[in-house]
Amino acid sequence: METDRRTGTIITANRLRDGRVVFLGAGGWTTEIADATVASDEQERRALEALARQSVVTCEVVAPYPVAVVDDRGRPVPVALRERWRIFGPGPGTETGYAGGGEAVRVPV
Amino acid sequence: MYRYDDRDAEFVRERIARFRDQVQRRLRGELGEEEFRPWRLMNGVYLQLHAYMLRVAIPYGTLSAVQLRRLADIAERYDRGYGHFTTRQNIQFNWPRLVDIPDILEQLAEVEMHAIQTSGNCIRNITCDPWAGVAADEIEDPRPWCELLRQWSSDHQEFTFLPRKFKVAVSGGRRDRAAVRIHDIGLRLRHDDEGRTGFEVMVGGGLGRTPILAKTIREWIPGEELLSYLTAILRVYNRYGRRDNKYKARIKILVHELGTEEFRRQVEAEYTAGRRPELARLTVAEIARIRPFFAPPDYADRSPGTDPCAKHAAADDAAFRRWLSVNTAAHRRPDHAIVEISLKPPGGVPGNMTAAQMRLVATLAERCSHGEIRVTAEQNLVLPHVARADLHTVWETLDTAGLATPNLGHLSDIVACPGLDFCALATARSIPVAQAIGRRFADLDRQYEIGPLKLKMSGCINACGHHHVAHIGILGLEKRGRESYQITLGGSGGDEAAIGRVLGPGFAAEEIVDAVERVITTYLTNRRDPRETFLDYLRRVGFQPFKDALYAPV
C-alpha cells in the first residue's frame, strides 16, 4: 500500500435515464472519472453528498454513493476491487459471442 | 408451442402500458426510486454495475424462430449486439436504457414475449426440462403445466409481494433434467395407477448462502388440485416467511426453521381449509385447452432405409462423428435426434450469443426443427426436432458460426454467471476464469479422456452459476481487495442431487486454473479405469486425495 498517495472520496451514481455510471464533478455529472471532484475531508464529502441528493430529487441520477479513491498520477482510482471494475469494466473479451471471428456489433452509446 | 389468444395479448399490452406510465412517473419524479424499484424489478429491469440490465423471460425454455430473431433485433438496436442466456432459461441484455425499455417490451410483445416477473419478490420463470416433449425417457410433457403455472402466477393478487424471490421447476422425465431439488418448489410429474396426471411436490430447495435440497412434502397431488395446493404453500410462506432479514427470507429457511413435518402440517391444514373446487374445474378446462399447443409437430417420415449419418460417419468425417456422439441425444422417434447447440467455444463467454448467431439458429430451426428452439439451464440451446437425415447439414451450419463445439457435458461446457464484469452483486470476476479454463482444456481428446464432468462457477455467494451442484464448482470471493476462488467438489443437480463441499482455502486468479488442472490430474492418475467417472471416483475415494494434491506442502 503506497502511503504517500493522496486518498480521498468521490461520489458516483447511475444516470437515471440510461443507467450509465457517472461521477460528480465541478461541472455536474460526468462519465469521466478524471473529472470527478475529489473530497479530501469529511466536510467536503458531505457537501458532495448533499449535491448528489439534489440530483436524485431532480431525477438526474439514482443510487449515489461515496467511493474511496487514491490519486494515480493526477487521476482518482478506486480502492475497492468492485469499484475498480465498475469503472473500468467489463473486461476485454467478455462481451463477444465467441472468440474467433464474427465481431459483436458495438452500438454507440 | 403455446400461442397467445387475444386475452393473453391484452394482458401483456396492459402490463406494458402500466410500466410505461410508471417509468414516466419515475422520470418526472412523481415516483421515487424506492417506490419504483419493485415495479421495475417485476418488469425484469435490474440496475447493474455499468447500466440497466433487462432479463427477458423464455417461459419454460421454449423459443420460436420468430422470437429468436426478434431477440437478435433487440440486441442490435438497443444493446451491443449480443445476449446472454442464463441458468434459469432466460436471456439478459446488459445495456438497455430505461427510457427505451417500454419500447423494447412492446417489440417483444409483438412476438408473444415479455419480461414479467423475471425479478422481484414474486414467482419467477417456471423452468423445466429442455428436452420436454421429445426426450426418449419422458413420462409426460410438463410444459402445459408450466404454462398453467405461468398464467396463475402472473400478477397474482396475493403472492406478488413475497418475502423473497420464488422459483419453481417442473420435471416430466424419468430422469430429472430440471434440477427440481434446488428450487423453492420442485414438481415431478407422475401418473397414478389409472393413468391420471399428478405431481410429487418438493419444497425448500435453493442455493446461495445456504444451499439446501428440497424435501418432499407430498408424494402425490392430483393435477386438478395442484393450484389449491400451491396456494397453500405460498400462503404459509407469505404469512410466515421472514421479512426482517433478506438473507433468511427464502422458503428454504422457513422449512428448515419449522422442520419439514411442521411445515407440511401447516400446508396441509391450509390446503384442507382453503381448497377451491372452482380452481380444480378451471385447471381441468385450461389444461385441456393448453395441451393441444404442445402436441408434437407433424414429423414427416424421414427414415429412408439407411441412417444417412452412417454415410457421413463412414466417410471419415471425424469432426462430425465427435459432434454426433457428444452433442446429440436420443429422441422419442428413432428417425430424429435432439441437437445441443454449444455456446461454450474455447475462450468464449459461456451463454453469450451474437445477433448473427441468433439469426442463423433461427433459420436453421425453421428449416430443420419445426421452428422451435429450447434454452437449457446450463447456458446452451437445443434444437428439439431434428431429423437424423438433416444432422450433417445442421452440424455444418452450426460449425460455420462457432456453435458446434462438441463439448456438451464435458469440462469446457462451463456454466458461469456474468460476475464482476457486469453484476452489481458480484465479489469476483467469473467470465475470464471460465475463458481461461476453457482454453486450458480446449483439447477435445483430453476432454473425452476425462469423461463427463460439470464445472460451474459463481462470482459471488448468491450462486447464480449453480456452483453448489457442479462436480467441480468454483466460487469467486474477495479477500483483502483481491479475488479468491474457492473450489467445491461433488455437487450434482439431477436425480442424485448433492451439494458440493468446499475443498479448502481459495486460490488467486493466477492460480485457479492450475488448481483445477491438479484436481483433474488427481482423478486421471488414480481412477480405477476410464469408465469410472469423476463423480464416481470422488465418491469412492473422498476428498483427501484432492486436498493433498492442492494443499499439501511442496
Next chain:
Amino acid sequence: MPLFKNGRFVDDPWLFLADGEPLPGEGMVVVSLARLLGSEAPALADRDGWLGVSLAPAEPVEKLRPWLPRLALVALAFPVFTDGRPFSTARLLRERYGFTGEIRAVGQVLVDQYPFMVRSGFDAFAVPRGSELRGWQERARPHLVYQPDGRGEAPSIWRLRHPDPGPASPRGIPRMTTA
C-alpha cells in the same frame, strides 16, 4: 388522511384510537388488536356504535375470528408497501371467514397496488399524505388477470375462457396423449 372508497375520495367517519386514549362514549372507533383482546373486551363488546380493529402484518387474523360479527371495519397496516402479508390476511377475512365489513389498507399504500388489493378483498384505501390524489382517480382501476379471485366477482381470463367449466371431476386429469 384522504380515504379512497368506491372509486372516489370520501370523508372518513372512523376514529383511530391510540392504545392509551380513552374510549369515547359514542362514534365509530378503531382499536388495536391488543386492545380488542385485552381487559377492555367486555366494554368494547357492549359499547354502542360501530367497532373496528387495526392489524399489524404479523398479528394472526385467526385471533379476530370470534369478533368478526361485531366488527364493521378491519384496517390492515402496510408498514412498507412491499410487505405482502396483508394480502393473505384480506383474503382469509373475505374468503375463509366471510367478513363483509370494510377492509381498509393503511400505511404505505401505493396506487399501483390497487388491483392486487381489490382482488384480495380490500375495499377502502387510506392514501398517504402527500400522494397525488389525481393519480388515484386516474389509476385506481382493476386490471384483467388470469386467476380468479376467491369470491367470484371480478372477471378473470380463466373465467372468461371457461364460463362453464363443468362439474367437479372425480376422474381427475388423464395423461396427455401424444401421437
